[in-house]
Amino acid sequence: xxxxxxxFSLALVLVTASCTGVPEGINxxxxxxxxxxxxxxHEVARLDxxxxxxxxxxxxTYSLRDDGSVKVLNRGWDALSAKRKEAEGRALxxxxxxxxxxxxxxxxxxxxxxxxxxxxxxxxxxxAGPDRSYFWILARxxxxxxxxxxxxxxxxxxxxxATDKLIYPEPLAKK
Numbered sequence: 001x002x003x004x005x006x007x008f009s010l011a012l013v014l015v016t017a018s019c020t021g022v023p024e025g026i027n028x029x030x031x032x033x034x035x036x037x038x039x040x041x042h043e044v045a046r047l048d049x050x051x052x053x054x055x056x057x058x059x060x061t062y063s064l065r066d067d068g069s070v071k072v073l074n075r076g077w078d079a080l081s082a083k084r085k086e087a088e089g090r091a092l093x094x095x096x097x098x099x100x101x102x103x104x105x106x107x108x109x110x111x112x113x114x115x116x117x118x119x120x121x122x123x124x125x126x127x128a129g130p131d132r133s134y135f136w137i138l139a140r141x142x143x144x145x146x147x148x149x150x151x152x153x154x155x156x157x158x159x160x161x162a163t164d165k166l167i168y169p170e171p172l173a174k175k
Contacts, residue, residue: 020094020103020113021130026159028115029100034070036121038062041138043076044124044149045166049134051087054080056170060138065090072104076169118155126152128161135161142171 022028043058052058055076063071070091078085089106091114093099100116113130124144127136137144137152144152157163 019130020111022101022113022115023128023130023132023160026115026117026128028117029119030098032098032100032116032119033121034064034097037116037119037125038064038070039140041125041140042142042171043136043169044139044144044171045135045137045153045168047133047135047162047165048167052076054078055085058169062091070102072106074106117159118152124148124152126156128159132160132162135166 039062041060041062043060046052046058055078058074058076061071061073061075063073065071072089072091074087074089076085077083087106089104091102091104092111094101094103094113100119102114102116103111104114105111113128113134115128117126117128119125123140125136125138127138128134135156137149137156153163153166
């Protein structure tokens with residue numbers, strides 16, 4: 001019985017660790033500073049996943065919690081249900097705080113990778129998950145200028161992301 005428990009525990013550790021990893025050949029940004037990253041980001045492009053399927057007008061808002069972790073508030077419009085959906089999570093640095101490598105949890109003890117692979121804190125951020133099936137381009141404004149977007153997509157393609165499968169959700173109208 002103890003043997004089964006040890007094997008199960010080891011498997012759980014390996015699975016959990018792999019969810020917060022970095023895709024091979026990709027490096028999170030160095031010299032990262034959290035304070036300028038906080039605030040509202042608009043989703044410009046993403047690869048498809050069930051937790052965001054059908055959502056448009058997607059935003060992510062990052063703020064500092066009292067305990068030093070990062071509050072993550074994701075919102076999006078679901079046309080099918082005609083409702084705004086919202087999910088609140090918590091992000092923590094995986095390594096040093098000057099490296100753009102965090103883990104995010106929306107479901108208790110389960111974390112997913114949030115690897116910032118390129119960013120300009122005033123303009124855009126390019127995010128990878130634990131593997132190349134998770135990818136986002138975020139921007140401070142509802143739309144990103146076409147030249148920057150094209151450059152980021154080319155870089156993502158060179159890094160092995162399936163940019164031909166990117167979804168470009170309808171942006172939130174600027175008030």
